[in-house]
Amino acid sequence: MTDSVDYLPSRREAEVFFDRSELDAILSVYGRKVAEGEWRDYAMGGFRDVAIFSVFRRASEMPLYRIEKRPKLARKQGAYAVVAATGLIVKRGHDLRQVLKVFEKRALRLVDA
Secondary structure, three states, X not given: OOOOOOOOOOOOOOOOOOOHHHHHHHHHHHHHHHHOOOOOEEEEEEOOOOXXXXXXXXXXXXXXXXXXXXXXXXXXXXXXXXXXXXXXXXXXXXXXXXXXXXHOOOOOOOOOO
């Protein structure tokens, strides 16, 4: 008697990932930060409930930031979030480009009073 084994792959739920326009926005910020010397490496992953783009100062370290996409939160807090290395949510929102503005630096100017 042989055991009944199902050789067909099980139905997997679709993984969440960034679409082309989202990746363009993220890579635009990433390229700018690399040019400024702040970031040097990245990693991407698509999972069942979240897509993550992690940025690193060095490849051997923990990520400085994670840019996350969680479609289940789209109607609540917003699908996109920037999370710091400590786990603190730096910014969350419905529009990825607005969320990514957290990485824009404003040049400090001295004002003579």
